[in-house]
Amino acid sequence: MAAGRLFRAACAAALAVALTGCDTSQLAPRNTATTPQTRPAGLVPPKPAAATPAPQQASQASRDLARYYARLQSDLLARGLLRTDGGGPDTLYTDEMLLRNFQRIALADEYRRGSGLSPAGRDDDSAIKKWTKPIRVSAEFGAAVPAEQAASDRRQLSAFVSRLSRITGHPIAMSDADPNFYVLFMTEDDRASVVPRIRQIVPDVNPVALRVFETLPRSIHCLVIAFSDTPGGYDYGTAIALIRSEHPDLLRLSCIHEEVAQGLGLGNDDPSARPSIFNDDDEFALLTSHDELLLRILYDPRLRPGMTAEEAMPIARQKVAELMGGPS
Structure with missing residues (x-):
């Protein structure tokens, strides 16, 4: 992919922000410059899907974005990316690979807490991040989102x-009754309403997080920000995902899969994770069976928010053995 198209969907390392004190977190824009693995000859990329046209009343800026993302999706599909098959004979993985991917995706952060897009260093410790309370998801749509598209997205x-x-x-x-995971579908023409809405949801949100939303470049397709119920904590209590409605259908669905899944606690991307959406190369558009296993490991009740790698990995190894049928 051209160098200008560097970031893909997931500002999703979930900016882990604390509700009280709001010491923001990690952003994880996806880098699409990574070259994907070679696919076997028998796998043929799907035909490009038709882009969802922008509404006639959309501004020029919104129409330009819709055209840009339509070209981007067509380019990715033509290159055999944005796969929806969940993997195949070219993407086999072992229990050790799954365990390694879990550690790199669930127990590492791509961006340093409280510093926006500043990359985390090797010495920046992380821990298990997850929800312990029930998650109530609501969908909200900007005034400029077409009604038919909103119904489909919902x-x-x-x-x-x-x-x-x-x-x-x-x-x-x-649930629209007391939701705690908000998914905002917005066009460029709805941009002015995004920051006020976030302030309504989290009144003391970190200004660093707000600046990301205020200055969102087109290279960031969508993002999720998660908040802990305790200052500096790892137990999520609120999350907000933002998805650009100018995306054509498959890119928009890809954003739904990645942002909501990462908002559950899989906060990092890793180039060796395959088949996975938690990777910077855009090979897969939708949650894969590999990613399902990562979530099943993370939500094993033996893993608690705040556990370090030293505490969590022996439990994760036991869980992988249970899931993959290998020795414990």
Whole structure:
């Protein structure tokens, strides 16, 4: 991919922000310059999906974004990326690979807490991040989002939320009654309403997080920010995902999968994770079976928020053995 198209969906390392004191977290924009693994000849990339046209009343800026993202999706599909097959004979992985990927994705942060897009260093310790309370997901749409598209996005989000609940065994459901995981579908023309809405949801949100939303470049397709119930904590209590509505259908669905899944606590991307959406190369558009296993490991009740790698990895190894049928 051209060098200008560097960041993909996931400012999703979940900016882990504390509700009180708001010592923000990690952003994880996805880098699409990474070259994907070679695919076997028998796997043929899907035909490019038609882009969802921007509404006639959209501004020039919004129409320009819609055209840009339509070209981007077509380019990715033509290169065999944005796969929706979940993996195949070219993406086999072992129990040790799964364990390694869990450690790198769930127990590492791409960006330093409280510093926006500043990369985390090797010495920056992290820990298990997850929800312990029920998750109530709501979908909100900007005034400029077409009604038909909003209805489709709500259906896609609802289906994915149900899938995540089955995978994790954690109570996750769509609800407009006292939600704590907000998914905002907004166009460029809705930009002015985004920051005020975030302030309504989290009145003492860190200004660093707000600046990311205020100055969002087109290279960041969507993002999620998660907040702990305790200052500096790892037990999530609120999350906000922002998805650009100018995306064509597959990119928008990809954003739903990545942002909501990362908002559950899989906060990092790793170039060796495959088949996975937690990777910078855009090879896979949708949550894979590998990613489902990562979530099942994370939501094992033996793993608690705040556990270090030293504490968590022996438990994760036991869980991987249970999932993969290997020795404990």
